[in-house]
Amino acid sequence: MKRRINQLLQAVMFVTLISITTFSCKPKIKDTDIEAKIHANAALSNLTASVKDGVVTLSGEVKDDAEKSTVETAVKGIEGVKQVVNNCTVAPPPPPPAPPVIAADDPLTKGITDALKDFPKVKATAAEGVITVTGETTKAEWKKIKMALDALHPKKVIANELKIK
Amino acid sequence: MALQDKYKELTDAATAAGVGNLQVREQDGVLYIDGEAPSGSVKDNLWNIYDKIDPNFLSGDLVMNINVSTAVPGAKVKVVTEKSNLNIRKGPGTDQPIVGKAAHNEIITLVSKSSDQWWLVRTNDGEEGYSYAQYLAPVE
16 A cells, blocks of 8 residues: 555656646846847837737837737737737828919019029910910920929919920 | 820929929919929930920910029039139129129039029129029039
8 A cells, every 4th residue: 555655646746747848937038038039020119019028018100000000919929929919100191282382473483583583485374373385395395384484483484375396 | 184295295204303392283374383303414305305305495375484402501512604704793693782792613502592583693702692592503
């Protein structure tokens, strides 16, 4: 009987020993290793990450929700990461571009006079920001004229009556 | 958005060439492109692409205002008239009296910009006054 108890004890101890060596002594991934892997990932370079006991806390600004989940997935994929606390904030969308500034007719008219001084066969008028060009010119001259007129900030430049030789 | 598609090659080229402060806006059937080209040749190239997409610029659906960013006060600029001398005027406008001339192809100094159209310049003889900016190109 006593021998059987001894045998049983030995068996129990053996199993305990095996389980200790197999499970408890599994090599633990250090937080610093996780941090190093995060730093090595270029996609995460703009973010701040702190690691404690395998829990990664991410903060910083991402451009949209898609990027927010992409970075989270990337971190979750790192060996040893148990959990990701994603505190990243999504950057506000850029403001819409300012509407074009259309010049008033008086400065447009003065600008037209200056621009057409060397092109006597070309006429142009400004009305409510729209410059209408008439007359005749060459292609090379018209390009210079159009460049000059566009720089005056017109609403548009209409030239379908212009003859280009 | 249709116009942005029509002129996509142009705006893509502007972005690729490093045009600064590039603004592309569409309003009431007209596309407005503004920006500062890093050189005169980039500006020329953009106008060539414009001409290719809209031959002779006749559609009236694009207003393109591209300046050359190297044209800054103190820069040397070349007189790029067809062949004549360039008038230097007392003030910014063709109604202003002519106070001097700069020769065709002469290189003079840009003192300041009164507007996109009129620049205050100084010749090598020390004559100072306003000239029409289109006839002045930054020396590259």
